[in-house]
Amino acid sequence: MGSKGEPAGVDTIKQFAEALRSKGGIENRSGVLQGERFELFRGKDLVRWVKANPEKCAAAGGVKGGEGEELAKYLGQQLIRRRLALRVDRLNKKPLPGSKRMVKFPRKLVPLPPEQANAFAEDGFYVWLCECPTSLWTYVWTALIPLGVLGACLFPLAPNWAKVAVFYLSSGLLILILGLLLLRGTLAAVTWIVSGRTLWLLPNLLSEELPITQIFKPLLSVQHPAENASKWSSHPLTRVAVGAALGGFLYVLYSHSPNAGKLQPPSSIGNEATRYRDDLMDWLGVQREGYQRLSNNSSAAVNATDAAAANATAAGEEAGGAGAAAEAATEPAAEAEAAAEAAGDAAAEPEAAAESEAGDAGAEL
Template identity: 30%
Template sequence: MSTIEQQAKAPQDIRNVVSFLRSSKAGLKNRVGVLNGKRLDYFKGKSAIKSLLSPAYAKLKNAPKVTSESEAQALLHSVIPFAFFLRVDRGQPVGSASSPKTLQINQMQMFKAEEYYAWFYEGSQWTTYVGGVVMVAVILAGVMFPLWPPTLRLGVWYISMAVLGLIGLLFAIAIVRLIFWIITVLVASPGIWVFPRLFADVGFVRFPAARMLPRAMCSYALC
């Protein structure tokens, strides 16, 4: 019997538990291993137990209640027969020390906190499908841009010019504040940064010198 057939026999409450563990809400720490040449996510048992004891799981509807580690372990053990995840033994890395480690299915299938378990269930795929549809739609829209109505093309042109204008304004402010800082370094060391948190507020770029501004200078630097 294939894993898909086994998973199809799982009752709804078990499927809810598995879907929770596979979601980001569980906070389950997944690692990447290699089983028969295929990369799979796997996790440690105690991490899954911790997820079932979390407040996020307590809010989950239509799922078995868990109040202790023993109950969590028993619930996770009841999931194994449906092959959403299986107990594996972890071996050596496939390449360098930082490479994924090899996995091998253990014949003794039971749930223990110190053992490792490989996922054979990918979870909900609706985000992947939606992302694929959006990507195809964007590509088609770009390819068919010459066929757009003139008003739509004109609107896109105005929007692109506005975005470019904002980017140009940002760079202009950055250049002016840099020139002002250089002048104040020569006149009143260590210098004054105008809008010292400009790049911290609008993007990922940071000027190291901005963090050197003394707190006493903030009133002059417009903090």
Template identity: 40%
Template sequence: MAPKGPSREEDPLKQFADRLRAKNGIEYRSSVLHDQRVEFIRGKDLARYLRSHEEQFQPFVSRASKTEQQVKELGDLMLRRRFLIKADRMFKKPKPGRKRLVKWPKKLVPAESPLSFQEEFFYAWTYDRPKSPWYYVLCGLAFLGITLCTMFPLAPRPIKLVALYVSMTLIIIIFSVLLIRGLVAMTTWILLGRSLWIFPHLLSEEKGIDEAFWPLYELDERPEEGKGSHWFVRIGMALALIGTVWALHVYVPDKAGSVKDGAWQAHDAILEMLNLHGAGQQKLGSGDMGPGNATTPGAANGAGQGSPGAGAGAGHVFGEDLGKEPASDEL
């Protein structure tokens, strides 16, 4: 349900809630509550944020009370105004093979005492996240991109080549970033027992495109004693990686020319598939349909100066004899 109020967009509490959901606000995740996908936060994260930003919520609480009481007052107020719904995890026991509950559960259920704020519970937002101006810009660019893609067959050859090379460059960059990201994570895991991730939110389903490239790097938390990967496993993985690189170096043809030729063959095959080769590119309406359909001058003269029978045959219209009685010598 949406928060009640005559002017919701101008409501100071609504504006404060929007700041909580901004990029530099409280960390959130997505879960299922009442068979609906919702965004939710942890009560301890909300309380921690409020303690460090006391000046932002002073207009909504009693100034005479202490900080902890003010945090609870504001949490209760947001629950009463239906900006948040108090929830709890559906599965309260760890999964088989795990000793601890997950930090962000995938399924939630309504909690008891729904109007009382408590830090150990979760809180789901009841309204959609405010749209950033970049959202509308990206939507417009996506629509423009789809329109240009549908007009690709009609584009001039230079534009087709530019689009092709830009697309191939982006694909190469994406795969290169993923490869470097994986190698760095594996190397740090082998050496430290923890992975250093470049663009840790790059493949996250919970983050938007504006948050996928921030932070630039992140190191996994140090595992508890006895729960990390054993050094024997890490050494075995390192030996397997070294053996794979050695096998590729020894058994794969190490001729740089063959690799270069293969790349050019793939390049030419793509151009041929899209009919973008310079020799095979034809202009629309030019009438030049290629050597297989060309008409030689001799053939043209033969068609124009042939025998009367040939001319008659050439001038014969299919279907003009339909309905006529056959001649006697044809019976």
């Protein structure tokens, strides 16, 4: 309902809420309240914006709002009364590790009792209950979501180089995350065992209260034992026992590693890792096209070798047949020569006998 003196049908409080949520308004962040996600803003930001933009709030304030902080509190109360905003509180009320102050915008929220939730306070947190005006980026992201889903469904049809690139990018990101967590845990365990205090690398890395742009600050943080903790939680004997257990566990891993045996080559871990990578890529179909090309080339080479061997065998058989035919053709000629020699010998015997008889007769004369 509009204020006195404004055009009928104009909801100035709703326009004021849209101005706060639009570009150039107050800062809004995402928060979770009872399992639902809302946009969150601070009361002090609303008061500061109203003081800096009195001309944009005059119509909404009407004649009862006043000026400055009084106008801001009046408009904040109107937002609550119109069910456009609701006052809430942060769930975690302790500073994060490595920080002396609580986060500016909490991620997890809890409701307040009705008497507090219905009263505006400058130091309070509020969630928007009205829908935000649709911007151009909303339509852009709405159009990109189904395209992304379609692209994921068509990923098996992507070229092989795209599959390999996605595989290595995902594997590299996973190795980076796991390596960072391992380094973080190792540093914390060593410093706790040695000194009883814990040195955390990127202490807010796993925080759910900070956006991704703030989880890398600070770089290092020292955590001291809690005041109400048990005396055995950081006792030297406890730390020695934990260190001995970790040392024994690492020794068992080292003694059962693939490089422990003397007969195994030093690069056995690398070979096994390469084999597992190839098996995984083959299972995902990432290198299936390359494997098919290799198998086709090898099959063609094998077929060519078999064909050459078959041709050589056939040529050898043909040569053997030709040799047998030549031998068969020479056998009659050899028999004819032998018969001719035998006939010549038979003809030469009477002549020799006649010559010998003539010689004997001449001798008698």
